[in-house]
Each structure stands twice: as C-alpha cells, then as structure tokens.
Amino acid sequence: MLRFAVDAMGGDNAPQCVVDGVLQALKEAENRFEILLIGQEDKVKPLLDGQDTTNLNLTFMHAPEVVTMHDVPAIAVKTKQESSLVQGLKICKAGGADAFVSAGNTGAQMAASLFVLGRLPGVLRPTIxxxxxxxxxxxxxxxxxxxxxxxxxxxxxxxxxxxxxxxxxxxxxxxxxxxxxxxxxxxxxxxxxxxxxxxxxxxxxxxxxxxxxxxxxxxxxxxxxxxxxxxxxxxxxxxxxxxxxxxxxxxxxxxxxxxxxxxxxxxxxxxxxxxxxxxxxxxxxxxVEKFGGVPFLGVDGISIVGHGRSSARAIKNMIYMAEHMIEKKVNQHIAEALSDQ
Amino acid sequence: MLRFAVDAMGGDNAPQCVVDGVLQALKEAENRFEILLIGQEDKVKPLLDGQDTTNLNLTFMHAPEVVTMHDVPAIAVKTKQESSLVQGLKICKAGGADAFVSAGNTGAQMAASLFVLGRLPGVLRPTIxxxxxxxxxxxxxxxxxxxxxxxxxxxxxxxxxxxxxxxxxxxxxxxxxxxxxxxxxxxxxxxxxxxxxxxxxxxxxxxxxxxxxxxxxxxxxxxxxxxxxxxxxxxxxxxxxxxxxxxxxxxxxxxxxxxxxxxxxxxxxxxxxxxxxxxxxxxxxxxVEKFGGVPFLGVDGISIVGHGRSSARAIKNMIYMAEHMIEKKVNQHIAEALSDQ
Structure with missing residues (x-):
C-alpha cells in the first residue's frame, strides 16, 4: 500500500486545511493508501481529536520545528532539520513514505527536496x-x-x-x-x-x-x-x-x-x-485547485508543491497527484529518457 | 510651427485610419502644427480627394515602396529606401520634420530609427x-x-x-x-x-x-x-x-x-x-489607444511607434504625443542626464 508523508504545517490555512484535506482524501479513496501526517503536536492533535479517525489509515508524527513562508529557503533547510518539511522528505528518502506533499514555502521545499532526495540520473536541474x-x-x-x-x-x-x-x-x-x-x-x-x-x-x-x-x-x-x-x-x-x-x-x-x-x-x-x-x-x-499542486520534477522521489493558498480540496488533489505519478512511473521514465543522453 | 512626418502606410487599417487620424488631429488642434503625410500616391490620394483639406496644414508626399508587417526589419530598412518609413525618418534627420509617427512594422521602425537618426549622446541602447x-x-x-x-x-x-x-x-x-x-x-x-x-x-x-x-x-x-x-x-x-x-x-x-x-x-x-x-x-x-503609441526612447529624434491595430484616434494621439515630447524637451533632458555619466 502506498504511503504519503503530508506536511501539516505548510500553507496559509495550515494545519486546518491540511487535516481536512487528508481526511477527505482517505475517506474518498476508501483507505486505498496510508497517510503520515507530520507537524507540531499541539497544533495538529486538537484538530484530529475532534474527528472520527478510527477506521482511517492515518498516522500522526510530531515535528517540533516549522518552516514558515518568510524563511530563507537555504537557511531554513539547514537550521530546521526537525521541521515537518525536512523530516517528511527524509522519511521518503529512507523508504518510509512514497511521496511528500506540502503547501508550504515553495523555495524551501525545492531546496530541501534537492538536498534530501537528490536528482534523478541524467537530470541537470529539477524544475517546477x-x-x-x-x-x-x-x-x-x-x-x-x-x-x-x-x-x-x-x-x-x-x-x-x-x-x-x-x-x-x-x-x-x-x-x-x-x-x-x-x-x-x-x-x-x-x-x-x-x-x-x-x-x-x-x-x-x-x-x-x-x-x-x-x-x-x-x-x-x-x-x-x-x-x-x-x-x-x-x-x-x-x-x-x-x-x-x-x-x-x-x-x-x-x-x-x-x-x-x-x-x-x-x-x-x-x-x-x-x-x-x-x-x-x-x-x-x-x-489551480483542481490540480492541487505541481511536482518538483527531476528529483529522485516525489515531492508535490502546493500553492500557499491551498484549500482542503487542493491538499486532497495533491495526494491524488502523488499517487498517480507513482502508478504511472513518471520518475522511472524520466530517468530512462534523460540518463541515456 | 512644428512639423510631423506621418507614415500613411503603417498599420493594419492603413492608409484609411492614418488619413482619418491626421485630419482629426489637424482639425482638433486647429492647425497649430503641420503634417507631412507620406505614402503611395495611388493608395492615399483617393482618400484625401474625398475630403475638404483646403484649410489644413497638410502636405502629401509620394513614397513608392512600403514596408509590410511581414518584412524582416534589418532587410526592409536596407532594401526599401524609398518606403514611407525610411523616407519619413530621413526627412526628420535632415530637419524637414520634427518627429516621425508610424503604426507599421515595429521592428523595422526601430531598426530604421536607430540607423537613420542615431542614438542620443550617452545612450547605450534605445528602448521601447x-x-x-x-x-x-x-x-x-x-x-x-x-x-x-x-x-x-x-x-x-x-x-x-x-x-x-x-x-x-x-x-x-x-x-x-x-x-x-x-x-x-x-x-x-x-x-x-x-x-x-x-x-x-x-x-x-x-x-x-x-x-x-x-x-x-x-x-x-x-x-x-x-x-x-x-x-x-x-x-x-x-x-x-x-x-x-x-x-x-x-x-x-x-x-x-x-x-x-x-x-x-x-x-x-x-x-x-x-x-x-x-x-x-x-x-x-x-x-492603449488613449496614449496612441510609445516613443522609441534614446534615439536622436522623435519616433513614435504605434500598435499595428491602431485606429484613427490612436494615430491622432500619437501626433499629440510627438508634439508633447518636443515641447517638454524630453530628448534634451535624456541626453543631459545620460551623457554626464
């Protein structure tokens, strides 16, 4: 079963919209994948406590730090190793999740994705x-x-x-x-x-x-x-x-x-x-919400970047996008095409 | 009295809209400037013949060639020396007119303006x-x-x-x-x-x-x-x-x-x-018609560039723009500012 790490702290309306989007996705998709929701416990837990999550494939993980919209990307990635952003990507890299989804600081997500996941073989520069x-x-x-x-x-x-x-x-x-x-x-x-x-x-x-x-x-x-x-x-x-x-x-x-x-x-x-x-x-x-977000193409993993204004619906669609990219083997095909040049 | 050379052949609706615009300008401004209208006699003259131009400061000049929207700028400027575009600018350079106005091929007008008028002192590159x-x-x-x-x-x-x-x-x-x-x-x-x-x-x-x-x-x-x-x-x-x-x-x-x-x-x-x-x-x-066009700034003269879709009103406003730039000594001030660097 596919497992997606979702950044609970990313986006102007986080964590509320992320929690809502994750629950919508799991219910709508009838638990066909698992979600690992990562964020600050005191901010996210209360939102989950009010919901019936007993039958959902949902796991919560505490990450004490938060990368904000105002953080300088390169600095944030280095200094906020305990953030949901860096932790989520590291879990992907270690095989603990198949994709990472966030509507947070785009620059920081790109920097962290590149740093943690690395590039696909043959790719000179990942792009958005x-x-x-x-x-x-x-x-x-x-x-x-x-x-x-x-x-x-x-x-x-x-x-x-x-x-x-x-x-x-x-x-x-x-x-x-x-x-x-x-x-x-x-x-x-x-x-x-x-x-x-x-x-x-x-x-x-x-x-x-x-x-x-x-x-x-x-x-x-x-x-x-x-x-x-x-x-x-x-x-x-x-x-x-x-x-x-x-x-x-x-x-x-x-x-x-x-x-x-x-x-x-x-x-x-x-x-x-x-x-x-x-x-x-x-x-x-x-x-743009119908798409949810866009993949950061060319990194060795799946990192879906959402708009800061993302709603619950956008978060849900970003999760579907991640799922779709894995099923269709997009990264595998990019690596094949670009590494033989 | 200021004198403006106007390209009768420039623009998608030329020469009709140019003739109309020129007549509107002269009437509205009560002949406070002169217009030298340049173009192909067989195309322009019939349009003028139907109008009462007896009391207007309007002179027509025949130019046998036409630079079209499809001409490659650098080539057109070299090979169509007898066009209204090149002739109009040459007349400006020689002091026979104070400004040139056209809604024709923008690239060709820029190339010809640069070639014929040259740059103002200190200007590295004219711009639009x-x-x-x-x-x-x-x-x-x-x-x-x-x-x-x-x-x-x-x-x-x-x-x-x-x-x-x-x-x-x-x-x-x-x-x-x-x-x-x-x-x-x-x-x-x-x-x-x-x-x-x-x-x-x-x-x-x-x-x-x-x-x-x-x-x-x-x-x-x-x-x-x-x-x-x-x-x-x-x-x-x-x-x-x-x-x-x-x-x-x-x-x-x-x-x-x-x-x-x-x-x-x-x-x-x-x-x-x-x-x-x-x-x-x-x-x-x-x-954009209220402005008419934009000046090609930095050349040693006034060359007003109009949109290909220019109407008579746009042509009229381009003539006013030329007048205004001369009265306000824009070029003189640019030369002063840029040549002392």
Missing part, C-alpha cells in the same frame, strides 16, 4: 511547472516558473523532455506539444540563448524526445498552441504571478460598476446576482 | 516601453518590451533613467517609481544579472537619477507598486502579449454563459445587454 488556464481539453504547462533563473539551452531542453513524459504519463496527453517562448515566431528571433535552445529543441524533436512546434509568443499561451511552454524561470514566474493578479484587478472594476447599475435602478438585484455569478465562474479555468 | 493597465492616476510603463533581449545591468539602468525623465517631463509624474522585476522581493533574489542590476539601480537612486523601490514581482504590476517596471525585452514582450490576449480569452467564456442565461429565460435580454456593456467597459484600462 505551472498550469495555465485552458478552455479545451489537455493541459498548458509553463516551465520553468521560478526554480531556475539562469537557464542554459540544455536545461530548457530537459524541462521540455521531463514535461513531455509527465503530460504523457500522468495526464494522458497523447502528443504533448512544446513551444519555445520568444519575442517572435521566426527561428532567428531572440537572444543567443534562445537561438541555441531552438536548435537543441529541434534536435530533441528529431530524436522523438519531444514534439517541437517552434517559437511561440505571449499571446499564444491562452490560444493553446502548445501544451508545454518552455522559458526561463524569471519569465514563467512573472507571467504566472501577473496572470494570478488579473481576476482581482478585473473584479475591482466590474463589481462596483454592477453595484452602481443596481443602485441607480438600471439593473435589478436578481439579474445582478446572476451576472456576478457568471463573472466569477469565468475565472474557473484559472482555478 | 509599454503602457500597462492602471486604475489610479499615473502611468505604469514596463520597459523593455522587445527592443532589447540580451540586456546587461547598465542597459536596464539606463532604461529606468530614460523612463524617469519621460514620465516626469511628458506625463507630469512628480516622482516616478522604478521597480526591478524579479522572482521575489528580497535583494538577493534572481539571476546574477538581476543582482548586479539591483546594485546599479541603487547607485542611480543615490545619485537622484531615479527613485528605486527595489524588486517587484509579476503580481505587483497591476497593484501599481511602481510606475516604471524594468525588465529584459523577452519578459516585457511576453507579459505585454499575454496581457493583450486576456480580454478575448475571458470574453469567450463570459459571453456564451450570458447568452445561455438569456436563452434559458434566467436573464432578460435588456439586463444581459447592460451587463455585457459593463463587461466590455471593464477592459477600458487595457485601452
């Missing part, structure tokens, strides 16, 4: 991708979104290769399409780095490692031209955060204008409520 | 900024958005300096605030390039050349933390195009859902129409 909104079936993953900000062409090519395997194995996308984010479509566009990357992506395509569709631009992402958008971590991180800020920005314009229409008698309150719901529903493709 | 949506007063300029994709720290610092002068002189912003786009707020974040840039921006701040507020992230742009967002051209270009694609993406979700509410009798058609208008109005902060 994000899910971008999509109307049609499939996925749009932008990679990298902040783990690597000084990428060389060979790093970007490996990101494409890892995501191709991930999408094919874990998301059932038959033919993942890789686009290189650039300032124009033509082959000779962009910096020297991008021109070199273009050539190496072509080579990877000719070896059937990826399906390369060429350069794409910022406005091609929501047009769903590619399922994998490759870029340096600064570009991906900026676009991700910029995109995340848009719903609130637009709502701050739309909501008052609807309210004004109601106040002035031009729109009846019922119609306004219906409209406002349609407006909020419009942002459903921006809902 | 974009206007980002803003709710409060002021401007949010992201710089660079595609003119420079391999920036060194000293280039990024100069972009901040030029934009500071531009915003202060031409947009009446008393204290422009510069933020460095990064993956996190802390000083030690990001690539080596960004760390170096951070230091040099601090130095420029201590010399009172700019007001540096530190690192900002993608989600800080719409929060209006900075009036000047400094980044490499790939990042800026990607974010600009990504942002431009969002209204259509959201409308493709919202409009059918409103229609469905009407069809199912849950929303009456009148309320739907009012709501749809509020929805479209929500994108007004995304309307």
């Amino acid at each position: 991708a994000a899910y971008f909104p999509r109307l049609q079936d499939g996925l749009t993953n932008v990679v990298d979104v902040g783990a690597n900000v000084d990428c060389k062409p060979e790093h970007l090519v490996q990101f494409a290769e890892m995501l191709t395997i991930y999408q094919r194995d874990a998301a059932n996308i038959e033919k993942p399409l890789t686009g290189l984010l650039n300032i124009g479509e033509e082959e000779n566009k962009g910096s020297e780095l991008l021109k070199q990357t273009y050539k190496q992506l072509q080579e990877a395509d000719s070896k059937k490692k990826i399906n390369f569709i060429g350069n794409i631009e910022g406005n091609d992402i929501l047009r769903e031209k590619a399922t994998i958008v490759v870029c340096d971590g600064l570009v991906g991180n900026t676009m991700l955060k910029f995109g995340e800020s848009i719903p609130r920005f637009l709502a701050s314009i739309f909501k008052p204008s609807i309210q004004q229409l109601v106040d002035s008698g031009k729109l009846d309150p019922e119609a306004a409520a219906i409209t406002s719901k349609a407006f909020m529903d419009m942002f459903q493709p921006f809902d | 900024a974009a206007y980002f949506p803003r709710l409060q007063d002021g401007l949010t300029n992201v710089v660079d958005v595609g003119a420079n994709v391999d920036c060194k720290p000293e280039h990024l610092v100069q972009f901040a300096e030029m934009l500071t002068i531009y915003q202060r002189d031409a947009a009446n912003i008393e204290k422009p605030l510069t933020g460095l786009l990064n993956i996190g707020e802390e000083e030690n974040k990001g690539s080596e390039l960004l760390k170096q840039t951070y230091k040099q921006l601090q130095e420029a701040d201590s010399k009172k050349k700019i007001n540096f507020i530190g690192n900002i992230e993608g989600n800080d742009i719409l929060r209006e933390k900075a009036t000047i967002v400094v980044c490499d051209g790939l990042v800026g270009n990607t974010m600009l195009k990504f942002g431009e694609s969002i209204p259509r993406f959201l409308a493709s979700i919202f409009k059918p859902s409103i229609q469905q509410l009407v069809d199912s009798g849950k929303l009456d058609p009148e309320a739907a129409a009012i709501t749809s208008k509020a929805f479209m109005d929500m994108f007004q902060p995304f309307d």
Whole structure:
C-alpha cells in the first residue's frame, strides 16, 4: 500500500486545511493508501481529536520545528532539520513514505527536496511547472516558473523532455506539444540563448524526445498552441504571478460598476446576482485547485508543491497527484529518457 | 510651427485610419502644427480627394515602396529606401520634420530609427516601453518590451533613467517609481544579472537619477507598486502579449454563459445587454489607444511607434504625443542626464 508523508504545517490555512484535506482524501479513496501526517503536536492533535479517525489509515508524527513562508529557503533547510518539511522528505528518502506533499514555502521545499532526495540520473536541474488556464481539453504547462533563473539551452531542453513524459504519463496527453517562448515566431528571433535552445529543441524533436512546434509568443499561451511552454524561470514566474493578479484587478472594476447599475435602478438585484455569478465562474479555468499542486520534477522521489493558498480540496488533489505519478512511473521514465543522453 | 512626418502606410487599417487620424488631429488642434503625410500616391490620394483639406496644414508626399508587417526589419530598412518609413525618418534627420509617427512594422521602425537618426549622446541602447493597465492616476510603463533581449545591468539602468525623465517631463509624474522585476522581493533574489542590476539601480537612486523601490514581482504590476517596471525585452514582450490576449480569452467564456442565461429565460435580454456593456467597459484600462503609441526612447529624434491595430484616434494621439515630447524637451533632458555619466 502506498504511503504519503503530508506536511501539516505548510500553507496559509495550515494545519486546518491540511487535516481536512487528508481526511477527505482517505475517506474518498476508501483507505486505498496510508497517510503520515507530520507537524507540531499541539497544533495538529486538537484538530484530529475532534474527528472520527478510527477506521482511517492515518498516522500522526510530531515535528517540533516549522518552516514558515518568510524563511530563507537555504537557511531554513539547514537550521530546521526537525521541521515537518525536512523530516517528511527524509522519511521518503529512507523508504518510509512514497511521496511528500506540502503547501508550504515553495523555495524551501525545492531546496530541501534537492538536498534530501537528490536528482534523478541524467537530470541537470529539477524544475517546477505551472498550469495555465485552458478552455479545451489537455493541459498548458509553463516551465520553468521560478526554480531556475539562469537557464542554459540544455536545461530548457530537459524541462521540455521531463514535461513531455509527465503530460504523457500522468495526464494522458497523447502528443504533448512544446513551444519555445520568444519575442517572435521566426527561428532567428531572440537572444543567443534562445537561438541555441531552438536548435537543441529541434534536435530533441528529431530524436522523438519531444514534439517541437517552434517559437511561440505571449499571446499564444491562452490560444493553446502548445501544451508545454518552455522559458526561463524569471519569465514563467512573472507571467504566472501577473496572470494570478488579473481576476482581482478585473473584479475591482466590474463589481462596483454592477453595484452602481443596481443602485441607480438600471439593473435589478436578481439579474445582478446572476451576472456576478457568471463573472466569477469565468475565472474557473484559472482555478489551480483542481490540480492541487505541481511536482518538483527531476528529483529522485516525489515531492508535490502546493500553492500557499491551498484549500482542503487542493491538499486532497495533491495526494491524488502523488499517487498517480507513482502508478504511472513518471520518475522511472524520466530517468530512462534523460540518463541515456 | 512644428512639423510631423506621418507614415500613411503603417498599420493594419492603413492608409484609411492614418488619413482619418491626421485630419482629426489637424482639425482638433486647429492647425497649430503641420503634417507631412507620406505614402503611395495611388493608395492615399483617393482618400484625401474625398475630403475638404483646403484649410489644413497638410502636405502629401509620394513614397513608392512600403514596408509590410511581414518584412524582416534589418532587410526592409536596407532594401526599401524609398518606403514611407525610411523616407519619413530621413526627412526628420535632415530637419524637414520634427518627429516621425508610424503604426507599421515595429521592428523595422526601430531598426530604421536607430540607423537613420542615431542614438542620443550617452545612450547605450534605445528602448521601447509599454503602457500597462492602471486604475489610479499615473502611468505604469514596463520597459523593455522587445527592443532589447540580451540586456546587461547598465542597459536596464539606463532604461529606468530614460523612463524617469519621460514620465516626469511628458506625463507630469512628480516622482516616478522604478521597480526591478524579479522572482521575489528580497535583494538577493534572481539571476546574477538581476543582482548586479539591483546594485546599479541603487547607485542611480543615490545619485537622484531615479527613485528605486527595489524588486517587484509579476503580481505587483497591476497593484501599481511602481510606475516604471524594468525588465529584459523577452519578459516585457511576453507579459505585454499575454496581457493583450486576456480580454478575448475571458470574453469567450463570459459571453456564451450570458447568452445561455438569456436563452434559458434566467436573464432578460435588456439586463444581459447592460451587463455585457459593463463587461466590455471593464477592459477600458487595457485601452492603449488613449496614449496612441510609445516613443522609441534614446534615439536622436522623435519616433513614435504605434500598435499595428491602431485606429484613427490612436494615430491622432500619437501626433499629440510627438508634439508633447518636443515641447517638454524630453530628448534634451535624456541626453543631459545620460551623457554626464
């Protein structure tokens, strides 16, 4: 039976949302896996005590330290060895769990995962991708979104290769399409780095490692031209955060204008409520919770990284994601593909 | 009297929208400047013939060649010397006009401007900024958005300096605030390039050349933390195009859902129409037409670059922008600031 170590202390709404998410997962999945919940006893136990956990495959483990959102990653990993983050990963490394799940400090989780789990054979740099909104079936993953900000062409090519395997194995996308984010479509566009990357992506395509569709631009992402958008971590991180800020920005314009229409008698309150719901529903493709989190791809183990704002539902879906990655042997396939180069 | 050379052939809706924009500008401004309209006689003249231009300060000049949106910039500039683009800039250089305005091929306009006009003293690399949506007063300029994709720290610092002068002189912003786009707020974040840039921006701040507020992230742009967002051209270009694609993406979700509410009798058609208008109005902060275009900052002359989709109103506003930059001596101030370093 698979066993997942879950960081009870990670996330803005932790430990409550983590406890809720773990219980939901175990109940919904009817105990088909075990959960090792790790965190500070005085914070987590009271939340568990109020619940009926007698028939659930749930174990609690005390970890006295906590890595916070404000901790500097490299320092936190060294100085907080007794944290749920470091302990959870160490248990994975020792074989006591098959995957680690956290919605805590992303930088610290990446640093600790790399330090404790190490890299898969052949992987130059583990990477983190994000899910971008999509109307049609499939996925749009932008990679990298902040783990690597000084990428060389060979790093970007490996990101494409890892995501191709991930999408094919874990998301059932038959033919993942890789686009290189650039300032124009033509082959000779962009910096020297991008021109070199273009050539190496072509080579990877000719070896059937990826399906390369060429350069794409910022406005091609929501047009769903590619399922994998490759870029340096600064570009991906900026676009991700910029995109995340848009719903609130637009709502701050739309909501008052609807309210004004109601106040002035031009729109009846019922119609306004219906409209406002349609407006909020419009942002459903921006809902990252259905995925839960993203794997830190390329490390020798499974480490699922969640958004700090994760809800119980997101935590639950992160656990499912971990399970799915193990069943589909994503890491094994990445190691096979990248170690023979 | 100021004289502006306007490219009649530039833009998706050229020459019609250019002719309309020029006539609107001259009428609205009551002939306080002259316009030299340049383009292919057989395309432009018929449009002018239908109009009463007797009392307007308008001169037409024939240019047999046209630089299209599909031309490769460097090649177009060399091979199409008789185009409205190259001719217009040459007339500026020779003193026959005070500024050049075009909504044509941006890359070609930048290449031709640099080639024909040259750089202002002290300027390492001319740059192009974009206007980002803003709710409060002021401007949010992201710089660079595609003119420079391999920036060194000293280039990024100069972009901040030029934009500071531009915003202060031409947009009446008393204290422009510069933020460095990064993956996190802390000083030690990001690539080596960004760390170096951070230091040099601090130095420029201590010399009172700019007001540096530190690192900002993608989600800080719409929060209006900075009036000047400094980044490499790939990042800026990607974010600009990504942002431009969002209204259509959201409308493709919202409009059918409103229609469905009407069809199912849950929303009456009148309320739907009012709501749809509020929805479209929500994108007004995304309307770049009020600015018209952006100056190619750092060249020894005024070259205003418009969006390919420019309307007559945009063309008109680009002419006003050129006028304003000359009156406020923006170029003179940039040369003074950058040549004493």
